[in-house]
Amino acid sequence: MDRSTSAAFWRGLLDVLPFLLIVVPFAVLFGVVARDAGLNLFEAMSMSVLVIAGASQFTALALMQDQAPVLITVATALAVNLRMAMYSAALVPHVGKARLGTRALMSYLMVDQAFAVAVKKYEETPSMTLPEKLAYYFGCMSMLAPLWYLFSLIGALVGQAIPAELSLDFAMPVCFIALTAPLLRSAPHVVAAIVSVVMAVAFAWLPWNLGLLVAAALAMIAGAQTELYLNRKRAAQEVTV
Amino acid sequence: MIDTTTFWTVTILMAIGTFLIRFSFLGILGGRELPAWLMLHLKYVAVAVFPALITPMVIWPDATGGAIDPARLIAAAAAFLIGWRFSVYGAIFAGMGTLYLMQFVLGAF
Numbered sequence: 001m002d003r004s005t006s007a008a009f010w011r012g013l014l015d016v017l018p019f020l021l022i023v024v025p026f027a028v029l030f031g032v033v034a035r036d037a038g039l040n041l042f043e044a045m046s047m048s049v050l051v052i053a054g055a056s057q058f059t060a061l062a063l064m065q066d067q068a069p070v071l072i073t074v075a076t077a078l079a080v081n082l083r084m085a086m087y088s089a090a091l092v093p094h095v096g097k098a099r100l101g102t103r104a105l106m107s108y109l110m111v112d113q114a115f116a117v118a119v120k121k122y123e124e125t126p127s128m129t130l131p132e133k134l135a136y137y138f139g140c141m142s143m144l145a146p147l148w149y150l151f152s153l154i155g156a157l158v159g160q161a162i163p164a165e166l167s168l169d170f171a172m173p174v175c176f177i178a179l180t181a182p183l184l185r186s187a188p189h190v191v192a193a194i195v196s197v198v199m200a201v202a203f204a205w206l207p208w209n210l211g212l213l214v215a216a217a218l219a220m221i222a223g224a225q226t227e228l229y230l231n232r233k234r235a236a237q238e239v240t241v
Numbered sequence: 242m243i244d245t246t247t248f249w250t251v252t253i254l255m256a257i258g259t260f261l262i263r264f265s266f267l268g269i270l271g272g273r274e275l276p277a278w279l280m281l282h283l284k285y286v287a288v289a290v291f292p293a294l295i296t297p298m299v300i301w302p303d304a305t306g307g308a309i310d311p312a313r314l315i316a317a318a319a320a321f322l323i324g325w326r327f328s329v330y331g332a333i334f335a336g337m338g339t340l341y342l343m344q345f346v347l348g349a350f
Binding site for chain 1: 242243245247248249250251252253254255256258259260262263264265266267268270271272273275278279280281282283284285286287288289290291292293294295296297298299300301302303304313316317320321322323324325329330332333336337340341344
């Protein structure tokens with residue numbers, strides 16, 4: 001690594017620090033819930049390491065405890081993770097030229113927090129080179145992934161969740177609000193975000209977390225259409241002037 | 242109790258399925274040029290997914306059993322304002338700080 005990529009790596013490592021507020025309690029809670037569900041230490045840790053997607057792991061545990069059929073459990077848990085296909089697509093323009101093995105490792109490590117922090121950085125800093133972008137992403141995940149494993153383990157060993165009085169459940173919305181708000185720097189971004197909120201409420205009744213996917217798809221279309229509309233309006237004005 | 246065979250079947254299928262979801266576009270499309278219409282939509286992935294992801298957590302928090310909680314609504318608004326105008330760190334402090342303050346103030350009544 002030369003100086004600029006090593007700087008990007010450390011930058012990524014530091015930029016995800018606020019997200020420890022989400023990852024640490026969430027990981028501890030998973031460890032606790034997994035042991036409560038009757039998994040042994042090895043099983044609980046295997047799930048955290050192999051799947052590395054907290055929300056879907058909780059979903060699967062709950063369904064398995066309810067004795068749901070295997071296929072229903074897997075399908076529901078995967079529906080929770082489907083949003084990551086959108087992250088995968090959104091990363092293509094930035095890091096699609098990386099080597100296949102690198103992209104596979106990035107895919108394994110693709111979590112909400114890393115995607116959110118990395119895409120914000122990439123958009124704010126268009127001058128970043130590919131090696132810098134990769135180093136930044138792996139910097140983020142070098143902080144998050146080991147702590148996800150470690151605190152799952154601590155939760156499973158200690159069996160004690162972080163007290164509910166601390167309301168750390170709310171760290172997740174707060175961190176994502178904090179990251180999304182600065183992205184609202186153009187009219188199409190604002191329109192997309194508003195459509196996303198409204199449609200998430202309107203489609204909250206859909207099963208299997210599908211409301212999220214419908215809301216996100218509609219919001220993307222709304223953002224894109226607003227951009228096209230504004231471009232047409234600008235072009236029309238230029239013609240008349 | 243969770244049956245051991247069920248657990249491993251579910252975990253391994255989830256691991257494979259989740260990886261394939263994550264690898265999907267990044268793995269297949271790789272360095273290829275994407276069509277313009279797709280690029281146009283991909284610009285909005287973050288602002289399209291995150292609000293939909295967190296809105297239900299703000300309006301119907303698990304911690305209150307899904308009941309609307311004024312403290313959380315006000316805290317979310319504070320985080321948004323600070324994040325929009327100032328900084329990410331500031332927004333997180335403002336959000337959690339406002340939540341604790343509101344819980345204290347509202348709890349006093």
